[in-house]
Amino acid sequence: MPRTSQSPPRREHAIVIGGGVAGLLHAHVLSRHFDRVTLLERDQVQERPSPRAGAPQGHHIHVLLTLGYRLLTRQFPEFDALLEQHGAPRFDWIRDTRWYLAGGWIQRGESGFISRLASRPLFEWAIRECVASRGRVEMRSGVAVTGLRADPNGRVRGVEARPHGAPPHEPLDERALAADLVVDASGRGSKIEDWLAALGLPCAPTVEVNAHLGYATRIYKRPPDDGRDWTVLYITGSPPGLPRAGAISPIEGDRWIATLVGYNRDYPPTDEAGFLEFARGLAVPDIFHALQGAEPLGPIRGYRRTGNRLRRFEALPRWPGGLMCTGDAACTLNPVYGQGMTNAARAAATLDAFLADPRHRRRALDGPTCAAFQKQLARSNQAAFALATADDFRWPDTEGTPPRGIGLAHRYMDRVFKGTHRDFEVTRRLFAVVHFLSQPTALLHPRVLRGGRRGAPPQPG
Numbered sequence: 001m002p003r004t005s006q007s008p009p010r011r012e013h014a015i016v017i018g019g020g021v022a023g024l025l026h027a028h029v030l031s032r033h034f035d036r037v038t039l040l041e042r043d044q045v046q047e048r049p050s051p052r053a054g055a056p057q058g059h060h061i062h063v064l065l066t067l068g069y070r071l072l073t074r075q076f077p078e079f080d081a082l083l084e085q086h087g088a089p090r091f092d093w094i095r096d097t098r099w100y101l102a103g104g105w106i107q108r109g110e111s112g113f114i115s116r117l118a119s120r121p122l123f124e125w126a127i128r129e130c131v132a133s134r135g136r137v138e139m140r141s142g143v144a145v146t147g148l149r150a151d152p153n154g155r156v157r158g159v160e161a162r163p164h165g166a167p168p169h170e171p172l173d174e175r176a177l178a179a180d181l182v183v184d185a186s187g188r189g190s191k192i193e194d195w196l197a198a199l200g201l202p203c204a205p206t207v208e209v210n211a212h213l214g215y216a217t218r219i220y221k222r223p224p225d226d227g228r229d230w231t232v233l234y235i236t237g238s239p240p241g242l243p244r245a246g247a248i249s250p251i252e253g254d255r256w257i258a259t260l261v262g263y264n265r266d267y268p269p270t271d272e273a274g275f276l277e278f279a280r281g282l283a284v285p286d287i288f289h290a291l292q293g294a295e296p297l298g299p300i301r302g303y304r305r306t307g308n309r310l311r312r313f314e315a316l317p318r319w320p321g322g323l324m325c326t327g328d329a330a331c332t333l334n335p336v337y338g339q340g341m342t343n344a345a346r347a348a349a350t351l352d353a354f355l356a357d358p359r360h361r362r363r364a365l366d367g368p369t370c371a372a373f374q375k376q377l378a379r380s381n382q383a384a385f386a387l388a389t390a391d392d393f394r395w396p397d398t399e400g401t402p403p404r405g406i407g408l409a410h411r412y413m414d415r416v417f418k419g420t421h422r423d424f425e426v427t428r429r430l431f432a433v434v435h436f437l438s439q440p441t442a443l444l445h446p447r448v449l450r451g452g453r454r455g456a457p458p459q460p461g
């Protein structure tokens with residue numbers, strides 16, 4: 001049938017670069033709007049949940065914020081049951097977390113802020129299972145994308161790729177590499193700047209904030225419950241003098257994952273004695289005491305690529321048709337606030353709404369349309385970036401330009417933190433903001449200004 005000016009543009013094939021959490025979620029969303037979707041992942045993805053070279057953060061603690069959990073369970077009704085079957089505990093974020101924050105323990109109680117506790121490989125595996133079971137995304141692993149293909153007008157028409165890792169390799173044919181839309185979800189190490197430069201486009205302005213935070217993580221056998229009153233234990237540092245923090249969380253397989261972090265280049269050691277000594281030096285020694293009798297199940301692993309980076313594509317004068325960039329490739333956040341997977345789920349939801357919007361559905365995915373998506377994505381990324389970086393500016397060695405009024409914001413947040421020691425309502429509001437369930441203005445509340453309500457109920461024993 002001849003195409004008229006009224007007929008919707010062709011949406012035959014979309015390619016997603018990168019099979020991490022963002023890539024999987026975006027591929028799933030695209031499968032609702034395109035006839036075919038191909039996901040190209042450089043690693044050889046294993047059938048069972050396991051850390052892999054392309055996602056080295058998989059060795060470290062990964063929490064799923066309440067909004068992320070809600071978005072994922074809404075998207076995939078079986079997601080929760082999959083995690084349950086694999087032994088990932090369900091928990092209430094405030095009732096079950098013992099958190100030492102700003103010199104005191106937060107007030108706890110039933111909050112309804114629910115999520116599951118699992119390793120990053122299990123979270124990613126469960127999402128992959130959900131996407132794969134729908135049969136609408138072709139997943140190709142062991143394929144490294146090396147560049148973008150464009151037509152003479154600079155519109156992206158597909159990717160260049162080569163096999164990666166051990167043979168045998170499936171042949172890469174035209175059908176897999178030519179596309180009406182390419183979505184870059186290749187993570188923190190994305191080559192998007194080089195790829196844009198090859199199309200004759202300038203570098204996007206980039207905002208970077210680096211608190212020089214280091215991680216060290218070890219997995220332990222979960223010790224028998226000897227009357228512990230917590231499921232998750234967090235100890236936060238106190239700027240500017242005490243840059244050390246840590247957490248213990250249960251994960252599948254009846255294990256604990258214990259992570260220590262240090263700001264300001266106070267990196268936690270990866271040898272046994274140094275690791276425990278670092279834990280002892282936290283604001284309170286509870287993690288040290290908990291780990292003392294616990295049986296380690298593997299080595300201590302370090303990680304230091306933790307800076308925040310926001311690529312401001314929306315500020316470019318021109319953006320190519322047929323291309324979008326999302327997930328960590330567009331916005332990388334200091335991982336200590338646990339936002340990355342949830343932010344990827346928010347970005348996928350933004351793409352879904354964008355493509356379903358009648359104003360965009362009838363338009364070709366040309367430069368202005370793809371730029372409009374980057375602009376929408378920038379709004380939600382900027383909110384996450386502001387949350388993730390605000391506290392980083394409390395540390396003296398943090399690199400980056402603090403936003404105006406940050407000192408005032410810190411003083412206000414000090415009140416919030418102190419309020420959590422006495423008032424469950426203040427704790428609840430703080431969690432709601434951190435979990436993207438409320439706007440930060442939810443913290444502008446008389447209870448916070450009074451430093452919490454006196455006589456608030458004590459912590460459950």
Ligand SMILES: Cc1cc2nc3c(=O)[nH]c(=O)nc-3n(C[C@H](O)[C@H](O)[C@H](O)COP(=O)(O)OP(=O)(O)OC[C@H]3O[C@@H](n4cnc5c(N)ncnc54)[C@H](O)[C@@H]3O)c2cc1C
Nearest residue numbers: 018020021022042054057062063145187327328335340341
């Ligand atoms: C130490 C650490 C702890 C973290 N803790 C948390 C946490 O508690 N909670 C949370 O929500 N988030 C956390 N994050 C962030 C989280 O891991 C990511 O933000 C989230 O998974 C989204 O990442 P992504 O899919 O965009 O990128 P990635 O997970 O990096 O995935 C990118 C994928 O692209 C592939 N790839 C790269 N280049 C190519 C190419 N050229 N061709 C084909 N494939 C390619 C890679 O192999 C990889 O699989 C943490 C991160 C770190 C570093």
